[in-house]
Amino acid sequence: MTAISVSHLTFEYDDQLPTIEDATVNIPSSKFSLLVGPSGCGKSTLLKIIANLYPDFGGTISSGSVKIEPNQRVAMMFQDPSQQFTLDTPRHEIIFALENLRLDHDTIDQRIQDALNFCNIESLADRQFGTLSGGEKQKCALAVMIAMNSDIFLLDEPFASVDPQSRNQLIERLAVLKDQYNKTIVVTDHDLTGYEEVVDEMYRFDVIRHRIEHLSEDEKHKVLADHFSIHHVPVTLPSDQEHSVIELRNLQLTRGTTTLADIDSFNFYDQQITLITGQNGIGKSTLFSAIAKLFNYKGVITLNHTNIQKIRPAKYHQQIAMVFQEAASQFVDVTVNEELELSKKHRLSNYFSDQMINDALNSLGLSGFGERVVYSLSQGQQKKLQILLMLIISPSILLLDEPLTGLDEKSITGIFDILKKSCEAQHQTVIMISHQLTKLSQWVDHHVLFSNQTLTYQEVI
Amino acid sequence: MNPTIKLALILIASLEISFTYNLPANLLVILISVTYLFYHRIHGKTLAWLVIVPIIPAFGLFTTIYFFSSQHDLATASALFTRMYAYVFAGASFSLTTKPLDLAHSLEQNCHLPSKFAYGTLAAFNMLPKIKQTIVTIKSAAAMRGVNLSWWSPHLYFKAILVAINWSENLAMAMISHGFVEDQPRSAYELVQVKARDITWMVGLLIVLQVPIVWQIMN
Numbered sequence: 126m127t128a129i130s131v132s133h134l135t136f137e138y139d140d141q142l143p144t145i146e147d148a149t150v151n152i153p154s155s156k157f158s159l160l161v162g163p164s165g166c167g168k169s170t171l172l173k174i175i176a177n178l179y180p181d182f183g184g185t186i187s188s189g190s191v192k193i194e195p196n197q198r199v200a201m202m203f204q205d206p207s208q209q210f211t212l213d214t215p216r217h218e219i220i221f222a223l224e225n226l227r228l229d230h231d232t233i234d235q236r237i238q239d240a241l242n243f244c245n246i247e248s249l250a251d252r253q254f255g256t257l258s259g260g261e262k263q264k265c266a267l268a269v270m271i272a273m274n275s276d277i278f279l280l281d282e283p284f285a286s287v288d289p290q291s292r293n294q295l296i297e298r299l300a301v302l303k304d305q306y307n308k309t310i311v312v313t314d315h316d317l318t319g320y321e322e323v324v325d326e327m328y329r330f331d332v333i334r335h336r337i338e339h340l341s342e343d344e345k346h347k348v349l350a351d352h353f354s355i356h357h358v359p360v361t362l363p364s365d366q367e368h369s370v371i372e373l374r375n376l377q378l379t380r381g382t383t384t385l386a387d388i389d390s391f392n393f394y395d396q397q398i399t400l401i402t403g404q405n406g407i408g409k410s411t412l413f414s415a416i417a418k419l420f421n422y423k424g425v426i427t428l429n430h431t432n433i434q435k436i437r438p439a440k441y442h443q444q445i446a447m448v449f450q451e452a453a454s455q456f457v458d459v460t461v462n463e464e465l466e467l468s469k470k471h472r473l474s475n476y477f478s479d480q481m482i483n484d485a486l487n488s489l490g491l492s493g494f495g496e497r498v499v500y501s502l503s504q505g506q507q508k509k510l511q512i513l514l515m516l517i518i519s520p521s522i523l524l525l526d527e528p529l530t531g532l533d534e535k536s537i538t539g540i541f542d543i544l545k546k547s548c549e550a551q552h553q554t555v556i557m558i559s560h561q562l563t564k565l566s567q568w569v570d571h572h573v574l575f576s577n578q579t580l581t582y583q584e585v586i
Numbered sequence: 587m588n589p590t591i592k593l594a595l596i597l598i599a600s601l602e603i604s605f606t607y608n609l610p611a612n613l614l615v616i617l618i619s620v621t622y623l624f625y626h627r628i629h630g631k632t633l634a635w636l637v638i639v640p641i642i643p644a645f646g647l648f649t650t651i652y653f654f655s656s657q658h659d660l661a662t663a664s665a666l667f668t669r670m671y672a673y674v675f676a677g678a679s680f681s682l683t684t685k686p687l688d689l690a691h692s693l694e695q696n697c698h699l700p701s702k703f704a705y706g707t708l709a710a711f712n713m714l715p716k717i718k719q720t721i722v723t724i725k726s727a728a729a730m731r732g733v734n735l736s737w738w739s740p741h742l743y744f745k746a747i748l749v750a751i752n753w754s755e756n757l758a759m760a761m762i763s764h765g766f767v768e769d770q771p772r773s774a775y776e777l778v779q780v781k782a783r784d785i786t787w788m789v790g791l792l793i794v795l796q797v798p799i800v801w802q803i804m805n
Binding site: 173176178182200201203205207208209210211212213217218220221222223224225226227228229230233254255269273417418419438439442443445446447449453454455456457467468470471472500514515518520 | 687705708709712715716722723724726727728729730731732733734735741745748749753755756757758759760761762763764765766767770771772773774775776
């Protein structure tokens with residue numbers, strides 16, 4: 126049986142190139158299907174069309190259709206765990222959902238009990254959502270979907286901020302839903318860890334040929350297995366000659382009741398480009414927030430041997446600047462030109478001449494956008510502009526949180542070319558977090574792995 | 587007490603004292619509110635805050651009227667002084683004793699307020715801690731670009747609104763995917779009733795409040 130049949134679907138947001146073009150795919154019922162593809166390929170959009178959220182919430186279907194098997198209830202789990210609940214606790218949220226389905230008091234009680242049981246989250250039922258971790262929230266989201274007795278479970282990159290253990294538990298629960306309750310599971314994900322045993326069908330978005338490929342059994346195994354054999358590139362370990370710039374001593378980071386990091390002693394070195402890797406949700410971004418003085422921690426962080434708590438925020442943020450994951454949070458003005466002017470006004474060195482800025486805009490494909498409102502740029506363009514704006518300011522230390530999100534190969538080369546030259550000329554230190562290892566190996570001096578709540582320098586990427 | 591009835595009672599009483607300069611009426615509102623708060627076992631610290639916070643504006647009002655107006659009218663000055671406290675205590679006797687979810691349920695069931703208002707507001711209310719965090723992030727992101735956004739900076743709020751618009755869309759999608767359909771009837775897990783006792787209390791307290799007001803008019 127086909128649960129979801131998408132035929133020749135073309136979907137576009139207003140005044141933009143189609144996000145999905147002539148896509149055809151048939152997703153079978155009672156199977157576990159995995160959709161993969163580069164970011165920005167339209168996976169998320171497709172799921173929202175299937176869930177009947179688009180085009181109500183924007184965009185238009187200009188041709189083709191999406192058909193769902195009759196009498197099947199579709200439910201969706203969203204990427205950001207914290208933006209999918211209306212009420213304050215899991216119990217209230219389930220009640221809200223079941224009241225919407227017009228169930229009576231006793232049925233609701235029964236469904237709550239069963240759903241909480243199935244997800245093993247009885248103990249979370251009356252906790253405030255604000256106190257739960259990403260993984261716990263996603264378990265609650267799953268419980269709501271189960272309580273609603275949904276038939277088709279759509280999960281849009283559901284594990285982006287979930288710790289590996291919860292991730293495995295959730296994947297296991299989804300497999301049980303499929304095997305024992307005949308539910309249809311459709312997941313999109315970048316990270317292919319843990320799917321080998323459970324995935325029945327795999328689909329790949331081919332952005333160049335604009336089609337969705339259904340992988341054969343062999344191809345599927347190859348892709349899932351390939352994931353484990355990453356090609357390692359050697360990198361150097363810090364040498365004795367290097368000077369430490371940021372030192373972490375007895376650093377403890379906690380979120381809710383989970384300890385993210387417990388680091389005895391660790392140094393980041395001056396004038397180096399250091400890459401931090403580690404599994405999703407392990408606390409990399411939180412570590413950056415702590416270094417940027419945006420997150421409360423226990424222990425000591427020093428910058429050039431001064432405790433950062435003793436440096437005033439305004440002064441501190443001139444020396445150490447963070448390129449936030451969300452590009453839009455870094456914009457202050459409205460148009461591209463205004464943003465560039467603002468960065469020039471507050472820059473700490475004149476390394477970036479007007480000529481260099483123009484060249485940079487050209488090489489990043491941003492020339493001619495001067496009067497555009499920054500928020501109307503695509504995600505990739507926003508990211509490139511954001512990094513350039515921070516480079517113009519030229520702080521001595523730059524923290525880059527997932528700087529490659531939404532960028533193609535050419536943009537990455539363009540950005541890192543400018544970054545590397547600036548670092549060498551101005552003796553800057555760069556620390557960054559990224560998942561995309563293979564594309565970065567040529568630009569990076571050191572590699573640090575964040576695992577088991579601590580940081581260690583690695584000899585390979 | 588039923589949340590809607592409680593809200594109605596407080597709104598009517600507040601409206602009434604705002605049209606009269608009546609010291610006994612204000613004191614009566616304060617007395618009833620404080621009694622109600624004690625009945626709900628208010629913490630001493632919270633009560634102290636309620637007394638301290640309004641003292642500057644209340645005292646400001648008092649001195650303006652008493653020392654700087656042409657009549658040096660003590661009656662009006664003390665009425666304004668106590669009115670400030672009457673508002674604060676009446677408001678607190680609602681907000682400190684009523685959960686937002688109970689109010690939403692009551693407004694939905696007893697007042698037939700469209701559920702999208704009830705739950706939309708509730709969802710926004712539950713976002714407040716995140717909004718606080720976001721404002722901190724926006725401030726730091728700007729600081730790292732050399733721009734100091736102060737609490738009164740329009741830029742800060744422009745950015746916060748942009749973020750909120752994005753959130754509101756995500757929240758709306760989440761509500762819909764949890765089965766919410768605008769203007770469609772829902773069942774009620776817990777029935778919120780308006781009891782005869784609630785009405786009696788409301789009417790009774792309002793009558794008591796009329797005594798000093800009518801007395802003032804008669805004299």
